[in-house]
Amino acid sequence: MENVLEKVGPFGKFQKCSLIVIGVVSMISAMTVFSTVFLLAEPNIVCVDLTNNQTISNMSNQCQLWATHNKTSFKCRMDESVFGSTIVSDWNLICNRSIFMSLIQTFYMIGTIFSFILGYLADRYGRKKTSILAAASIMVVYLVNNIINLEILNIDHKTRYLVFLISQIVSGMMNLGIFLIVFILLFEITSFKYHTLVTNVNLYLYVLAQLIICLVSYIFRDWLAINWFIGVFSLIVLILSVFFLPESPSFYIATRDYKSAHLLLEKMAKFNGKKSFMAYADFEAEMSTLAKNHHATTKVTAFSYIFHSKFRLYKTFALSVIYFGLTLTYYGVSLGITSVGGLNPYLVYILSAMAEAIGYMACHLNEIFRRKYVYIAFLFLASVMCLLVAMLPNDQNGSILVTVFALIGKTMISGAFNISYNYTSSMFPAIIRNTLSLSVSCVGRAGSIISPIINLLGNTVWKPLPYIIFSAFSLVGCFLIASLPEPKGFD
Incomplete structure (x- = not known):
């Protein structure tokens, strides 16, 4: 592929535009993972002695006080002054229930195990089609979670938690899948000597997504608002995947679809300002010979x-x-x-x-x-x-x-x-x-x-x-x- 990429332009306008698209697509993965820092933030417990209306300073036994608050002479509450409304505070996932908070992150990570399915689909049906499937799935997951948590539906917290927990498996699978697929796609459309550069630019956008989530969390301090923001961003990712994400020439060549590979490479060459690529007959002959000689x-x-x-x-x-x-x-x-x-x-x-x-x-x-x-x-x-x-x-x-x-x-x-x-x-x-x-x-x-x-x-x-x-x-x-x-x- 190195020789072919040199002919169409190893890092021209086509690759630079694709880098931006792939970078934005990758951002959804960072937003999903790092939003849990704020979605699942555990607030401090503040207890007040009702006999003198003073805050209890010794909070070494917070959970013990929380378990018995409102039953004795003191009252406790969760301090939302730092993170605002979180899943932990809304669903009371603290102290002896904190394991349920950890399970949310764990179920997301369990979902990432199944991302190999997307890897198989990407090798079988293409990087672009599989990325579209993943982006659409991410959007649906956020839409379902956001709707089910609307107060107007009056759904109990246990049901909301179970739906959220199960959805984390799908979210983990799709987010890791789309991130790695477009990452590999980025390598496959650029020459090897530019891999460090394109990798870093892509990951700078990944870090930018982390900072955006921090800003959104700081402004709204409400886990539902954060989720709605990510849901809207996932729609942007889906649109970019459908209309602007390229397919990999390596995929077409590996699956012996030389006609599609030639059309894509011609498009890349034209976009990069090259007057012409090689004739299809010459390209097919070269690829066929390479396929026979390369185990x-x-x-x-x-x-x-x-x-x-x-x-x-x-x-x-x-x-x-x-x-x-x-x-x-x-x-x-x-x-x-x-x-x-x-x-x-x-x-x-x-x-x-x-x-x-x-x-x-x-x-x-x-x-x-x-x-x-x-x-x-x-x-x-x-x-x-x-x-x-x-x-x-x-x-x-x-x-x-x-x-x-x-x-x-x-x-x-x-x-x-x-x-x-x-x-x-x-x-x-x-x-x-x-x-x-x-x-x-x-x-x-x-x-x-x-x-x-x-x-x-x-x-x-x-x-x-x-x-x-x-x-x-x-x-x-x-x-x-x-x-x-x-x-x-x-x-």
Whole structure:
């Protein structure tokens, strides 16, 4: 594909316009995931002694007081001054019911496991059609949830919770699916030497989506308003997917649809200001010869590819374990960082998003050093930072240092996550790239499933435990990457 892309323009106007479209499509995934920081924010419990009308200062036993409030001489309420109305406050998901709050994030992550289905559909029916299906599904999920929570319908909280919980599976599946499909599409329409650039621009828009959600949350301070905003944005994503999202020439070539591939490449060449592409007869002959000589483009299934050799089996296993550690650490740190250090949660969230952007910028080191070594360095530094967060006291004296180390850890794990998309995808041939990339991602997503529960261990078992676990898995990832080769590019 590199030779073909050079002929149509490796990074011309077509790719730049597609980059913007794909970036906006990717933003829906960030909005959905990071909105839970505010949707599921746990408010403080404020109790007032009714005998003297004074606030109780010793709140070490908040949950015990909450369980007996209004039955004795004091009254308790949830403090909505910071986050406003949240799912936790509206549905009373605190203290002994906090597990129901964690289940919402866990069910979303469970849904991401099934995104391999979208990977199969993308390899079978095309990147564009599958992205349209995912975007439409996301919009329907938000529409149903927003309607069912209208007060005029008078539906009880238990039913609303169950519908919301089940919808998280669909949302997780579709959001991860569309994010990775368009990410791979971005690689397939640009030359290999531009992959770091387009990856970073795409992820800068991903970070922008996080900041937009923070702004919306700060302005409205109402979880339903946040959900309506994301629902409207999902409609924009659907429109862009239908009318402006391109198909992948690699998909057409891999499925031997040379006529469609030629038409698309001609369109790309024309859009990029090239006078002409090659004649269809010459293109078909070249692609046919390439297909005969290139084993990876013959008929092959993901199963047969993996079990073709011990190394391919090990490679797939290692990539899955690496991805497990990445998702566990990335989501564990990202979704729990506002509770670290005791600083203003909106400020910490913004700093976290900026740290993520810096991590993506640091990925330009790929252009200087081998991707594999940069990948290892990022994971190692993430491991060290997480260990420091676990070791330092999370009190008034150490809160700033804890927050700083957590933010540096977020920077490193974000950079590693960025590299992982390109690194993993480059390991597989085009005809099964989406299937295997999403399969590896889905196996690894078990880490994201348990990340909310791991964070919960910090409150119920031992405060440093989550970051010790994050540190350990990041270190394991370093050794596994060291055992794998440097990817050479996309076919």
